[in-house]
Structure formats: C-alpha cells, structure tokens
Amino acid sequence: MWSFEQDSRERVADTGLADKLHKATVETSLKKTNALIAKMPHWQQLRERARQVKLHTLTHLDRYLRQFVQAAEANGATVAWADTGADACRQVVDIAQSSNVKRVAKAKSMTGEEIEVNRALQRAGIEPVETDLGEMICQLAGEPPSHVTAPIIQWSMEEVARLFKSRGIIDEIPNGIDGRADPAVRALNAARLTDAARRALREKFLTADMGISGANFAVAESGTLVLVENEANIRLSTMLPPVHVAVVGIDKLIPKLADLATFLSLLPVAATGQQQSGYVSLIHRPYAKLHIILLDNGRMRLLADAQHHDLLSCIRCGACMNVCPVYRHVSGHGYHSIYPGPIGAVLTPHLRAEEHYKQLPFASSLCGACAEICPVMIPLDERLLQWRDRIVKAGGRPRSEAxxxxxxxxxxxxxxxxxxxxxxxxxxxxxxxxxxxxxxxxxxxxxxxxxxxxxxxxxxxxxx
Amino acid sequence: MLDRKIEDIARIVGSMTPAAYPDPAAFPAVNGDLADVFEAALNALCGPDDDQPAVVRVTDTTEAIKTLVELCADVPPTEIIWQDTSPGESRDAEPVLPRDHAIGITGAVALIAATGSVVLELPSALAGRASLLVDRHIVIASRDQLLPDLAALYHGLSQRVETGDCPPIQVCITGCSRTADIEKMLVVPAHGPRQVQVILSDEPIDWAVLHRGAASLH
Incomplete structure (x- = not known):
C-alpha cells in the first residue's frame, strides 16, 4: 500500500521543492489574495452568502438539477448523466466517434482530470490536446497537475525549457533561465516559452473537431455553463470546434445568474489574487453542438453524508493549498490524488474507494488556515478531524496508537x-x-x- | 436515466434540513465618476510591455472614428477583423476559416467600472473571433454602457432570464490574455489578445456612421 508518510519523507527532504512552493504561494498568489481581501469590506459577507447559496442548492439539488436540465435542453444542449468516471469517458468517446472526431482541444478541467478522459480518448485513437499552458506541460511530461489552479507549480523555467526542447517546441534552450539569471532576462524567456507554446497549439485549436471542458458553475435558472480562465484557451476550445462536450459535476449547480455576482467576486481573488479573471464565458445558447454530461462519480454518496455534504460546495480555487504548510512541503503530487491539499485530503477518501486515501486526513497540522481562507467557508479543519475520528473508530489506525x-x-x-x-x-x-x-x-x-x-x-x- | 437519478437525489435531499436561499450581498458603492474608475482599473491590467493607454476618451462618434483610424495606422484592412454590433447587419455572415488578425474591433454591451471589464455578447462563433484570434482587441463603447460592478451585470442578466432574452454567449473580458503558469511570472499574451484598448465615448456611438467613417478599415 502506498504510504503518505514514507512518500512524503522524500519530498520533505527536498528543500528545493519547499522553496519553490513557498515562492509560488506565500510570496505570490497568497500575497495578492490577501492584499485584495484587505480592500474588500464585503469579503466576509460574500463568503457567508456563498456558503448559504451552496448549502441551499445542495439541500434542493433535485429541484435545481431538474431546472437546469430543462433549461439547457430548451437552449439546444443535449444533457446526459454519468454514474462514474468510466461511464462519462465512454459517453465522451461515443460522442467523439459518432462525430468522426480525430482531435480534441481540451480546456483545463479538474473534472476531466478526475475521470482521466485523455486516457480514454487516446485508447480510442483520438488525440486529446491540453491547451492551458500548465496542463499542456503536464501532458507532454506525462504527469498529473500538482495544484488545481497552478498545474506546474513546482516546475522551474529551466525544466520547462528542457521539456520543450526535447519535444521540438523550441530549437535551443535560451540563456539566462536559471534562478540566478537576471530577472528581466528570465521574464523575456518566460514570454519566449509561452509564445512557442502558443504557436504550437494554434494549429491544434484551428483543426480540432471537438472541444472538451468542465464548468466552474452551471446555472439552473437559465441552463448556462460558466467558464472562468485567464489564457483564452477555454474560449478557443469551446467556441471554435463544431462539437463541445462539457463534463460537469453535479456539485457545480447554482440557482441564479445573479449568484455569479457573489461567486465571481470570490473565486478569482481566492484562486489567483485577481480582482477578476481574464475571461468569464457564459454559454447559454451554444452555437456548437453542445453535450452536457452531468457527473456523479461519488458525489451522490457524499451528498447523503449528513456531516460532510458541504464538501460539495468547493469551487476549486486552490486557496487552501496555498495556505497549507503540509501542501507546501509535499506538493500536490504528495497526495496521490488529483485533488490535493486540505480539500483533497477530505474529498478524496469520499470520492475514491482505495483504502490508502484514508491516510490523507492525517496529512494536516490542523492549523485551520484552510478554513480561514476558504471563499465558501468550508470548515476544512473540522472535516479533517471528523475524518480522523471516523477512521480511528473504524479501526483504521494501529491499536498501539489508540x-x-x-x-x-x-x-x-x-x-x-x-x-x-x-x-x-x-x-x-x-x-x-x-x-x-x-x-x-x-x-x-x-x-x-x-x-x-x-x-x-x-x-x-x-x-x- | 436522468429522471431516475434526479428521483434518487430527491430522496437523499428529502432527509436533509433545507437551507434557505440568502438575500443578495450588499456590494460597496463604487465612488467617483464611473469612467474614471473604469479607466484606472483597466490601465492597472496592462501587460508588462504595454506602453499605450488602455482607455482613450473621446466625445462622440466622429472623434471615435478619428481615434480608431489612428490606432489602426499601418495595419492593412485585411489584417483587421470586425465583430459588427449594429442591428440587422452582419458582417460575419460568410463562413470563413478562422485565422489570426492583427486587430479585432468590437463594440460592447456593458463596461464594468470596478473591475475594468468589457462585456460582449456573441451572436455567433464567428463573432467571437474579433476578441479572441487577434493581437490587439479594440473596443468602441460609450459612457451610457458603464455599470458600477459585477453585481449590476449579473443581477441584470438574471432579470433577462424571465423575458427569455439571454444572449447566446456572453463573455466578460478583463484585460489581456495572460498566464503565470511558469514560476508565477506574468506573461502576456497567452492564447488571446496581448492588449485590450477601449475607445470610450461620452456620447452613444452611432454605428452606421462609424462604419461609414471607418470604411478604410474594412
């Protein structure tokens, strides 16, 4: 059995990893997040409202799902249900094959990662192309993302350049990319690498036969899908190809478009320390053929958990990862789950059956920083503690410890x-x-x- | 299948204590002239290499034309793409394979002062190209389109659901296309425009006049 304790020992010993994660979180994202929060007198009120909207939606989920399905179908979308990740993948592949799809442009989607849709497409002989810069790098390197909003958070520029060279995306590794180089030169090189990726992906966008996305929110009253991003790759993936498949967890529902005022004032601040993300797309009446696959994959079981159903209110901002001292030492890969950090530690044992995920609730110092930053006020520290209690009561820890x-x-x-x-x-x-x-x-x-x-x-x- | 699943969910939900739907959040008032607030917010979002102001203030359509022609100087019309917003007239009726252009010119349906956002409604996939597959995105808008904040935008949109008047696709654009995936270093552009520039007119824009006046850019 995989052991978090054994595995994390090596990661903790790698002080370079902790340095990189500290710089990327405490010294950048988190600093910006906190600076913005300090300028928002309504931050607490927005958090409380967001929590209440999510709890309301979850306790009326049947009603809002019905409303969403009806509205989305009236808008011209096809809506289907998937019990499991495998079921969702099979449906995605079926849609792709029936539309004779050869290449798929993929918008960054944690749900897509959760169900491992790329693997299913590849097995069916269809080429999935990750189009977010970080996700593209993950795909080229064959490794999973390490953070929900910053997939390559622990990669150095040097490592990205070496990967790009080995894949023919750049011809030469530019000078001045290591950590000691002149910051101005490094900034120029970051732009060069990004430009190379942009050029490599442009042709793929224009020739993709299908786009696959998740959704940040699914609005019940209007059947609208809401997609939030900075790069514009989601717009390109969902609006250029003739077919768009959106795999949407049933936890993404919100009642009204007006609720976006609350959620879109919280999400970018918590996620990236931006007042607003670059692009917020509302897909209401799609011009592509739109298939929406509503995904269960363990969410219904979690909904039935009287103590933990509020974990379904997570909006995947990643702020709990940024503030977590454990995350900052073991990285996302340390959790062996696509959802790392405090939310991953409590969510993963619900969504995945493997026994070894029951170690994750113990991967915390219970400092509570996660609960304090969470924009939808999930009491993550309490949930971690409750998981420990459940696992101990079920005999999941050594007798000697008890x-x-x-x-x-x-x-x-x-x-x-x-x-x-x-x-x-x-x-x-x-x-x-x-x-x-x-x-x-x-x-x-x-x-x-x-x-x-x-x-x-x-x-x-x-x-x- | 869907119905059966929703029934299952109804059974789960039936045993839960229902939580009430909360009142709208109160957003702090946006103080000052909305055009000034908008200009400051959008300027703060310029890319590191952007030396041009993000907002150019003009009085009316005539001045907007003059500014537009200046901003498009040295760019051949074949490298300019329009998203026409004038009613009854569609300039992207012909299906053309998408390609990159140097400049995309669009109108807007709203500007959000607090965040420096430009809101577009896209009637078709092709209409989206002018704000997406371009190096620079030029937006022509007017003061009367200014909204204070995101609350005004999304509450307004909710009201349109009842009348069945929701735009097919709405995109709220806040600054240029960017990424910070590599070592959290800000890079502009990512996949979309490197720059968003807004020509902000005091008077509403007369689009027919603007198209005639900017004929050299078509």
Missing amino acids: AAFAAWAYLMQHPRLYRAVRPPAGLAHAAAGMLGPGGRWKATRELPPLAAETFADWWKKNHA
Whole structure:
C-alpha cells in the first residue's frame, strides 16, 4: 500500500521543492489574495452568502438539477448523466466517434482530470490536446497537475525549457533561465516559452473537431455553463470546434445568474489574487453542438453524508493549498490524488474507494488556515478531524496508537497519578523516540528540547 | 436515466434540513465618476510591455472614428477583423476559416467600472473571433454602457432570464490574455489578445456612421 508518510519523507527532504512552493504561494498568489481581501469590506459577507447559496442548492439539488436540465435542453444542449468516471469517458468517446472526431482541444478541467478522459480518448485513437499552458506541460511530461489552479507549480523555467526542447517546441534552450539569471532576462524567456507554446497549439485549436471542458458553475435558472480562465484557451476550445462536450459535476449547480455576482467576486481573488479573471464565458445558447454530461462519480454518496455534504460546495480555487504548510512541503503530487491539499485530503477518501486515501486526513497540522481562507467557508479543519475520528473508530489506525492516546488521556485527567508516574523530563524525551507509537509520532516531528525542571516544580519553588 | 437519478437525489435531499436561499450581498458603492474608475482599473491590467493607454476618451462618434483610424495606422484592412454590433447587419455572415488578425474591433454591451471589464455578447462563433484570434482587441463603447460592478451585470442578466432574452454567449473580458503558469511570472499574451484598448465615448456611438467613417478599415 502506498504510504503518505514514507512518500512524503522524500519530498520533505527536498528543500528545493519547499522553496519553490513557498515562492509560488506565500510570496505570490497568497500575497495578492490577501492584499485584495484587505480592500474588500464585503469579503466576509460574500463568503457567508456563498456558503448559504451552496448549502441551499445542495439541500434542493433535485429541484435545481431538474431546472437546469430543462433549461439547457430548451437552449439546444443535449444533457446526459454519468454514474462514474468510466461511464462519462465512454459517453465522451461515443460522442467523439459518432462525430468522426480525430482531435480534441481540451480546456483545463479538474473534472476531466478526475475521470482521466485523455486516457480514454487516446485508447480510442483520438488525440486529446491540453491547451492551458500548465496542463499542456503536464501532458507532454506525462504527469498529473500538482495544484488545481497552478498545474506546474513546482516546475522551474529551466525544466520547462528542457521539456520543450526535447519535444521540438523550441530549437535551443535560451540563456539566462536559471534562478540566478537576471530577472528581466528570465521574464523575456518566460514570454519566449509561452509564445512557442502558443504557436504550437494554434494549429491544434484551428483543426480540432471537438472541444472538451468542465464548468466552474452551471446555472439552473437559465441552463448556462460558466467558464472562468485567464489564457483564452477555454474560449478557443469551446467556441471554435463544431462539437463541445462539457463534463460537469453535479456539485457545480447554482440557482441564479445573479449568484455569479457573489461567486465571481470570490473565486478569482481566492484562486489567483485577481480582482477578476481574464475571461468569464457564459454559454447559454451554444452555437456548437453542445453535450452536457452531468457527473456523479461519488458525489451522490457524499451528498447523503449528513456531516460532510458541504464538501460539495468547493469551487476549486486552490486557496487552501496555498495556505497549507503540509501542501507546501509535499506538493500536490504528495497526495496521490488529483485533488490535493486540505480539500483533497477530505474529498478524496469520499470520492475514491482505495483504502490508502484514508491516510490523507492525517496529512494536516490542523492549523485551520484552510478554513480561514476558504471563499465558501468550508470548515476544512473540522472535516479533517471528523475524518480522523471516523477512521480511528473504524479501526483504521494501529491499536498501539489508540492505547497510547487512551493512557495519555487518563493520565491527564488524574494529576496525582500523572505526578507519580512522570519520569524525569530528559528521560521522557528520550523515551518518546523509542516507544512504539511515540517513535512513529516523533519520526515525522521535531520535539523542542525539554526543560530540566517541570513547570509544576518551577512554580512550587518560585511562587508557592 | 436522468429522471431516475434526479428521483434518487430527491430522496437523499428529502432527509436533509433545507437551507434557505440568502438575500443578495450588499456590494460597496463604487465612488467617483464611473469612467474614471473604469479607466484606472483597466490601465492597472496592462501587460508588462504595454506602453499605450488602455482607455482613450473621446466625445462622440466622429472623434471615435478619428481615434480608431489612428490606432489602426499601418495595419492593412485585411489584417483587421470586425465583430459588427449594429442591428440587422452582419458582417460575419460568410463562413470563413478562422485565422489570426492583427486587430479585432468590437463594440460592447456593458463596461464594468470596478473591475475594468468589457462585456460582449456573441451572436455567433464567428463573432467571437474579433476578441479572441487577434493581437490587439479594440473596443468602441460609450459612457451610457458603464455599470458600477459585477453585481449590476449579473443581477441584470438574471432579470433577462424571465423575458427569455439571454444572449447566446456572453463573455466578460478583463484585460489581456495572460498566464503565470511558469514560476508565477506574468506573461502576456497567452492564447488571446496581448492588449485590450477601449475607445470610450461620452456620447452613444452611432454605428452606421462609424462604419461609414471607418470604411478604410474594412
């Protein structure tokens, strides 16, 4: 079984990784996000409203799904249902084959990643082309994205240049791309690499027979799909090809177009520290042949979870990843899930059956920064703790750990006994590193040095 | 299949405590002249190499024509693409294989002051090209199209649902096409225009006059 603890040890040891992630989050996105929030007196009110709209939608999801389907069909779209990712992929491939599609332009979509639609298309002999710069790089490198809004967050420019050269996208690796080079030269080189990608993808856009996207929101009252981006690749993927397939999780529903005022004031701020994203497309009456595939893939099961159904209100901004000290040390790949970070740690064990995902709720320091930044106010720290409780109660953690904590709890509640059995501090420190569960606990943590004297003794001496 | 699934969801939802739909959020008032707020917001979104102002203020259609011709100087008409917004007249009726142009010229249905956004309604796929497959996107708009914020835009759109008057496709464009995927370094452009420039007229634009006056750009 894959072990988060084992796997993350290597990632944590790679201090270069933590450096890159820190720069990309704390020093850039997060800084911009916080600066904008400071200028928004209505930030809290918007968050509260967003949470309430999502909870309202989830507790009336049947009504809003029915309304959405009716409106979208009246607008000319074909709406279908997929129970699982495999089911959705089969439908996408069927649509592609019946339209004689050879090449697909793919808009960046986490739902597309979740169902692994590229693999299904390839197996059917259809070429999927990722068109977001970061996703294109992931596809060329054959690795999954590492962040929901910044897919190649831990890649250096040098690594991108080497990849582009090996794939013939650039002829030569330009000078001045390493971290020590002149920032102005590096900026120029980032533009060069982006331009090379733009040129390589342009022809693919113009010749794609089908576009595949997700949706940031699906508006029930009007049957509208809402797509948010900065690069314009989603517009190109959804508006140029004659067929557009949108794979939309049932969690994307919102009641009204007016609700976009709330969500589109929160999402770009939380995601990228932008007041507004470059392009917000509202596809109402499509001019391409539009197929909407509504995806369950575990979401209905989660909806039925009285304690956790609010995880379906996530808008995939990635802010919880940016603030998470664990994410910033192990990266998105450390979670082995397409949804990493705090939201991934609580969502993945719901959406995926594999036992090893039950380790993810333990991949947190419970600092609560995620809950504080979450634009839709999901109490992520509580959800993490509840997952731990469930897993422990189901016997999912070693018995020795449970016994140790039970003993600890008993001692803490019985001060006389505690004082009687308490070993000298130095010995306790050494013992913590040797005992079974204590050893495991200490293996991933650094204990501060213990004082020679206990606080109780010190107090007795100085204040009694 | 769909109906059956929605029935299943209805059963799940039936056991949940229903949450109420909240009142609209109160957005802070946008202070100052909306045109000034818009200009400042859009200027703040210029790309790193952009040396031209993002907003050019003019008084009327005649001045808008003059400015437009100046902005398009040295660009042959074959490299200019229009998204016609004048009613009853469609300049992209002929299906042409999409290609890149140097300049795309469009109108707008609204401008959002707080965010510096330009809102377009696209009646057809081809209409989208002028704001997408171009190096520079020039928008001709007027003061009366200014809305204070996104709340005004989306609340207004919600009201249009009831009358069945929703635009087929609406795109809200805020600045140039950009990416920061590589080391979070801002790069302009990504796949779309490198620059969005708005010619903002005090008086409403007379599109028939504008097309006649800018005939050299067609």
